[in-house]
Amino acid sequence: MAAVFREEAGRLTAWLVRILDDFAVAEEIVQDALVAALEQWPVEGLPESPRAWLQTVARRRAVDALRREVRYREKLAELDRPIPQEPDNRLELLFMCCHPALAPEAQVALTLRAVCGLSSAEIARAFLVSEATLAQRLVRAKRKIAAAAIPYKLPRDDELDARIGQVLAALYLMFNEGYLASRGGSPARRDIAEDAAWLADLLVKLFPREPEAIGLLALMRLHLARANARFDSHGQLVLLRDQDRGRWDADAVADAIGLIERAAALHRPGPYQLQAAIAACHAEAPTWDQTDWRQILILYDMLVSLAPSPITRLNRAVALRQVAGPKVALGEVQALAAELDEYHLFHAIYADLLEEVGENELSRAEKVRALALTHNPAEQSLLRRRLAVEPC
């Protein structure tokens, strides 16, 4: 059912927004239709055409909503026509939900609801926030869309690149949040990271010559290919270096590498393509020690020059440790202390390097700090085990 919802919800919402000219109303109608499906399909069985079923329910509710409208008859006539398959208005919907005038968390939540058909409860659960918090976020965003007239249309050609970049950033945020929050092995719970990859795939279908979209899709697929090995049989998070690489999905890795090659053939390198290439180096390595760290370091150098960020430099330092040893890496990491003081992984990596050079006292202090800054339960548990620090 999740797959059907994912395929149909965005189309339905896009269709209704265009006719009703009201995002908030359209979005609520589709949610209602999905709830009706959740109640009826398990009892009555999957309808022959889920699409037609959902469209009928949504149409009925849209007619109710339209009765108060001035252009009632005109819009009603349009509702009676079948949903056009082409052009696919989900693209307009995606650009509206990921509009830069909305806060990043709101972009992610709106996209999941309107384009993927998730309920507020599902989104709240996936992101470990309360339903009330999430509902508030959505209400505020929907009000702003209406009050500030955030447009439901494709960006102008000269603004398209920047806007695609913003959609990619929202999808990457969605993926990371979902990936971090997912616990693996609980099929009952919808995996937001899968939804983000599905959206990236949709974007690639709509913009087949956009190398960064392809790069982001490859990056997500590579992470998902390793997802099975992220948790052990006790449900505990396992670090990349300790993962059972036999549990990685080799076919998915091969597919993702095909995507990276396809993007590279377009000759416009970018940060997502580089990150995908780094992930591919890991995915192809038989062990942590046999990883091509030199190649990874070269890719990180390119990434730092293309999109400098302290977190990229921190990750580069991990590769540098493998190539040049802990002392050199330690110098690089220390230089980031001011910028990354609030980032738990900075302190975790710093602690590891300090321990390697025998600075055990300092290392312990960094471990405590890392744990204090970690909010994700799975990461907390991992840090506690790895760092052998009592909960504070």
Next chain:
Amino acid sequence: MKYVLLFCGSAEDAAAFEALSPEELQQRYAEVGQWWQANGSKIRFGDQLQPPSTATTVRHAWNGGEPVVTDGPFIEAKESIGGYASIEVADLDEALRMARTWPGRGSVEIRPVVAR
């Protein structure tokens, strides 16, 4: 769709503005004039404001007492408003385009107007 563009600046912006040479200042004013002209069809009206140090505030109390008059701006913000333009455009993207090309530096806040 109507919006008001609020042209704001921080204390640093004000200092940078003060530090401009007469030639630079003239250049900046010329650019702002060009922007105003180029966007003329979308601008309903607008003004540059005198600095916040010239402001007088009349504060009304909820309990209905006499209004209190004080010297200076009421809003104790890091940024102060140096001017505004009331515009009418198709949607937020068009308003954003105008704000992005604003040559006056500082920040531009875009506020939709309540429809009447």
